Amino acid sequence: MSLYRLDGGLDLAEYLLSVDSADVRVNRRVYLGDVECFVMGGVLRSDAPSWADHVQSLTGIDFDFPGDMRFAVLLVPLPPWTYALTWGAGHLLVDSELIEQAFGLMFGIRRLDCARLGLVASSALDATARATQTSFPGGSDLGGFRLEPYGELVNRVAGPADLRGLTYGKETGKPYRIKVGNALWAPLAREPQALLADLRAIGEAVDEPDDHSALRFVAQTRPLPKSHPKRAELDSRLAAALGGDEAAGVLGLAWPDDAVRDVEEAGSFRIQRLGPWSSYVVDTNIELSAFTERFKLISPQDRLDNLKTARVVTCIDDVGQEESGSLTSLRKWFAFETTIDNVRYCYHQGKWLRIGEGFVNQIRDQVAALLKNRSNLSFPHWTPTGQRDDEHRFCELTAEQDGYVCLDRNFASTPFHPRFELCDVVGPGDEMVHVKWLGGAPAASHLMIQAQVAAQALRDESDVLEQLNTKVRALDPGRPYMDPSVIVLAAAGRTWDVDQLFTLSQLGLLRLHRTLRHLRCTLQFADIPYTPKKSSRAAKLAA
Known part of the structure; x- marks a missing residue:
């Protein structure tokens, strides 16, 4: 079972996606104690797998068979949050835009035994596109995983955790190996009132101070969900910066992760679909003004749409005729930083990240010394x-x-x-x-x-x-x-x-x-x- 936390306040049915292939067997309101909840369950049906033709061409055997995946989702509103418990393929039906990012990690930071971690998956916030997953069957402290405390986006962690306050912890008094990411994978109660108590205990744990935890740096840099209350203002500032407004924040160019090798070998770049004009070519000494001068001619409310649709293709020659790489979205070619309410927000590789201001100051001081x-x-x-x-x-x-x-x-x-x-x-x-x-x-x-x-x-x-x-x-x-x-x-x-x-x-x-x-x-x-x-x-x- 996976546990997610979602923004509260919506009608419960609005948290779930509509899936055409779903054969829904259960779809109704239920009560856990005095809390009105919503449960959906059934089967997700799929056609023949995409690899069926390939394996048949090699073996002559027909693999044209469909598949079924059972699912269940239970939505439990406990304001200001709504919790989603999913079984089987149920996580596929939860609207990811409403999921609280790193909810499970926030619990894990406070409750995992940092001396006996079993797995850490992370990615680097730079142009190397490095992603790693390291596991220790017998457990290890953070030193064994060689985690970088700066610019490392930790995505999942697993290990034994203190489950005090939860039904499992009360009944056994023992730690349990949990896994955390956007979701929390942990044993929860089977009885309705006890489950509600578990959910409240988890919420209280997430609100606890994390000063004692060696994992607290994980919370300093996090992706920003589309539903974040600052997204509209951030997008507006980015649009202004694309048009040359330096007061909106600091804008610069950055190489996309998935095109580093292409960029290294490029002789020029061809920009396509930026505005209503024809494509144009820039050399490898590319300047920010090559883009901002175009964006100035586009209305601010349309700039982000153009940023998403525009493409950059690397060319081996210096006149943009001989393509040498795949098309990459222009949104991955910009880096942008701005500060709202003492919190630093960064736009990197087409995604928004939040970096705590205290962490920014700490980084700055260490770089200044370096x-x-x-x-x-x-x-x-x-x-x-x-x-x-x-x-x-x-x-x-x-x-x-x-x-x-x-x-x-x-x-x-x-x-x-x-x-x-x-x-x-x-x-x-x-x-x-x-x-x-x-x-x-x-x-x-x-x-x-x-x-x-x-x-x-x-x-x-x-x-x-x-x-x-x-x-x-x-x-x-x-x-x-x-x-x-x-x-x-x-x-x-x-x-x-x-x-x-x-x-x-x-x-x-x-x-x-x-x-x-x-x-x-x-x-x-x-x-x-x-x-x-x-x-x-x-x-x-x-x-």
Whole structure:
């Protein structure tokens, strides 16, 4: 059985979706004690499975048979909430837009035994698109799961929990292995009055302080449901920002998770279906103004609809003719941040996230301290030319200094990483320097990913260090053997200033720092002197 919590106040039947294939056998009001509830049950019927033709073509056997899935849903209103108990396929009938996000997690934070967790599933809030699920049959503390305390969206947790206050806890006095996410999977009472008491006890537990829990960081960053009371205002602010209104919040560009590899290899981007005009092409040095100038011509009330329908396709050539990737929604190409009532809201990968203001301040303070780790390397002045090889020219110019070596575009290769850059420049003290013009969040993400991939390859793949030394000695024959441990992020276009970084970029830096520490590497920062590009002020605001 799964337990969900829903926004209260609706007629009970409105919480359930209408499913054409449902053969409903029970559909009526019932009473649990003096609480009027609603129950639905029956069978969900399906046609032949989608894979039937494939397996028949391979074996000659006809797999054309339908399937049945039994379901039951019990809706229990206990204002200000309505609880949904589902059995079998019943969860498929509950309207997901009304479900309280992370309700089960809120219970788990307060009641799970954090020293004996059995499973944790999470995803990273960055451009890596990393999703993980780790389990320990015998249980482990948080250290065993190597969870990142910053920018990690925990989706599910399982483990033994204290069920005091619930019927099971009262009758047995023992912990029980529960699973939590948006729903709570736990043993609940079979008798009506006891079930109502269990639901009230669960609600009280969710309202308890979480100061004692090692899992409390899980609650700091959560997805925002469409029914959230601030959604209308947030969407309005995003629409205003798309049209260039800087007072609405900070808008920037961000690479979509599902197109990182395509973007890396692109020569240009073709924008389709943005407004009533024909498609247009932008180069890989894409600027925010390439979009905001178009959105200004669209009425504010229509901008989000256009954001959803517009598509970006990567092209291998520089004129947008030869497609090299799949279409991605334009809504995944923007990052936006704004603050309402001391709560920070972030738009990332087409979804809204809530980040508690206290957590934002904590992140900011730690990033500010991290950015004090400055490199003493020297760099020439970077004057942008607008050419595609700007970065390479700058790296070659840097390497004209004594002790510096340019490795930009000099790719290494391993079975795990077929084509990657070890760094852009090697410093005189064997520093591995990664160089980037920070024109927006995509560049910041690329810089961090490149540094992490290179460092992990150097430490974890046996022949990479030899490849590095071979490449460096080919350019500097008298160079002693290298075993680098200092990683430098060198940036132009802006300085390394916490106030110029998106919250999610700050999270990425903290995660990179933590990873490099595990790899026995030191992270440093360098500001490259530069001449600004000619671009709109909005494009410069955040990375």
